[in-house]
Amino acid sequence: MAAAITVLLDGVASGMLLFVLSVGLSVTLGLMNVVNLAHGAFGMVGGYVCVVLLSRAGVPFLPSLAAATLVAAALGWVLERLLYVRLYGRDHLDQVLFSIGLVFVMGAAADWLMGARQQLIQLPEWLSGRVEFAGIGLGRYRIFLILLCGAVAAGLHFGLVRTRFGARLRAAVDDGVVARGMGLPVGRIFSLTFALGSGLAGLGGALGVEVLGLDPNFPLKYLVYFLVVVAVGGANSVIGPFVAAILLGVLDVAGKYWVPQVGAFVIYTAMVVLLLARPDGLLAKARS
Numbered sequence: 001m002a003a004a005i006t007v008l009l010d011g012v013a014s015g016m017l018l019f020v021l022s023v024g025l026s027v028t029l030g031l032m033n034v035v036n037l038a039h040g041a042f043g044m045v046g047g048y049v050c051v052v053l054l055s056r057a058g059v060p061f062l063p064s065l066a067a068a069t070l071v072a073a074a075l076g077w078v079l080e081r082l083l084y085v086r087l088y089g090r091d092h093l094d095q096v097l098f099s100i101g102l103v104f105v106m107g108a109a110a111d112w113l114m115g116a117r118q119q120l121i122q123l124p125e126w127l128s129g130r131v132e133f134a135g136i137g138l139g140r141y142r143i144f145l146i147l148l149c150g151a152v153a154a155g156l157h158f159g160l161v162r163t164r165f166g167a168r169l170r171a172a173v174d175d176g177v178v179a180r181g182m183g184l185p186v187g188r189i190f191s192l193t194f195a196l197g198s199g200l201a202g203l204g205g206a207l208g209v210e211v212l213g214l215d216p217n218f219p220l221k222y223l224v225y226f227l228v229v230v231a232v233g234g235a236n237s238v239i240g241p242f243v244a245a246i247l248l249g250v251l252d253v254a255g256k257y258w259v260p261q262v263g264a265f266v267i268y269t270a271m272v273v274l275l276l277a278r279p280d281g282l283l284a285k286a287r288s
Contacts, residue, residue, distance in 0.1 A: 013142035015249020016149035021204030022229040024197025030235030038099040040219030041106040046202025072202020077195040111216040234281020
């Protein structure tokens, strides 16, 4: 029983982290119709910013997370204005080739600046160790991940569904010409949305250094996981990828814990089964 609860907690924490890392791709793909396979590179940038500030500059953990988010968001905004804006309306193959090329460029830059070795961080004392609850040891950092990522998910859903900015974004995506005719700053809306997705990736990358590790291969190593979450959850909502990430995180951790011989394949098997059952996403209406 204790082992099952521990696996469940670790799986939920892993899923929450995977959601924060992946949801920006869901936003850019589902709402902006941009296939940005370089999404994980912004997570890598956030991770390295956190490592440098926390381990080398002595900045506390929470300000390092905030800085990682802001730097990744700023980089995303700059690249969107300079490069990605030229790909809007282009064929998806052009977007794939460009973003994959950007992954290799940013990976090479990270290797040159930081080296190829795995980066390590020292968590603050209040996030280290475990707490005992009903005779079960719960990792403090896992609990922190669940609370923080859950708050991010709730805030993002509210922002995209219940605010004026979310309504403007949906209008700009549905018909940019009409939106511009009504005076909406479509270019600015897309820039802010892309920056938001990049910042979330940076936050996920910073949070994931302790759990996932960090090296210049990070964007390619976890690209499949990001795509799985978006494919299973659907690319036009926040709740779908959230549910998919939690489900896949629990299955992945459970598989690696109880059947380590095939644990790495559990998440792919689950993806195939879920896509066969719900090809349009977990929360999409069933096809008639």
